[in-house]
Amino acid sequence: AQTVTQSQPEMSVQEAETVTLSCTYDTSESDYYLFWYKQPPSRQMILVIRQEAYKQQNATENRFSVNFQKAAKSFSLKISDSQLGDAAMYFCALISNFGNEKLTFGTGTRLTIIP
Amino acid sequence: DVKVTQSSRYLVKRTGEKVFLECVQDMDHENMFWYRQDPGLGLRLIYFSYDVKMKEKGDIPEGYSVSREKKERFSLILESASTNQTSMYLCASSHPPGLAAADEQYFGPGTRLTVT
Numbered sequence: 217a218q219t220v221t222q223s224q225p226e227m228s229v230q231e232a233e234t235v236t237l238s239c240t241y242d243t244s245e246s247d248y249y250l251f252w253y254k255q256p257p258s259r260q261m262i263l264v265i266r267q268e269a270y271k272q273q274n275a276t277e278n279r280f281s282v283n284f285q286k287a288a289k290s291f292s293l294k295i296s297d298s299q300l301g302d303a304a305m306y307f308c309a310l311i312s313n314f315g316n317e318k319l320t321f322g323t324g325t326r327l328t329i330i331p
Numbered sequence: 332d333v334k335v336t337q338s339s340r341y342l343v344k345r346t347g348e349k350v351f352l353e354c355v356q357d358m359d360h361e362n363m364f365w366y367r368q369d370p371g372l373g374l375r376l377i378y379f380s381y382d383v384k385m386k387e388k389g390d391i392p393e394g395y396s397v398s399r400e401k402k403e404r405f406s407l408i409l410e411s412a413s414t415n416q417t418s419m420y421l422c423a424s425s426h427p428p429g430l431a432a433a434d435e436q437y438f439g440p441g442t443r444l445t446v447t
Binding site for chain 2: 307
């Protein structure tokens with residue numbers, strides 16, 4: 217079984233500042249993908265960033281980057297230069313690459329941007 | 332752009348009614364999923380399908396069934412709706428693992444179902 221834990225139900229950050237959302241996970245698989253999904257209020261969930269477990273380099277997408285610590289099973293999301301449009305629920309998720317097509321989600325972190 | 336659509340954004344049904352939630356995707360994805368989203372619980376997988384007429388139970392299948400007669404369409408059925416099935420239901424689709432852009436799931440807008 218695989219599990220994903222997000223220990224911060226809510227976070228807030230001043231506009232233009234940097235915020236880090238935490239995620240830890242557990243899986244017995246050696247090959248897997250980790251994701252951060254964003255769900256804006258009343259809008260569809262979209263993928264923010266993806267990390268493949270066998271890649272040591274942390275993924276980056278514009279203002280979004282991850283800190284992937286495989287040994288610690290930690291996968292945090294850093295949002296730089298926070299913008300009002302970043303306000304959303306953020307979900308960390310895990311899928312194993314082979315044989316298990318189920319995506320396991322964390323419970324989410326609600327991010328508020330303070331103008 | 333990938334598009335996943337769901338038949339209703341809001342739905343109100345009475346206890347005991349049979350409820351159908353429809354999901355359609357236009358990207359020829361093999362995999363389709365139904366989740367329910369509840370505050371503090373995140374998304375939990377109800378059922379998924381990896382091919383037409385194929386289905387597998389997720390983590391919380393009790394009280395639900397699914398149908399996939401066509402590749403693009405995946406239906407969630409509540410045989411006899413109960414108040415504890417009041418929730419947000421999200422549909423998603425993806426290619427199977429192993430392809431170049433595999434594993435990203437594309438989500439529909441969700442159906443907020445209220446059972447009274």
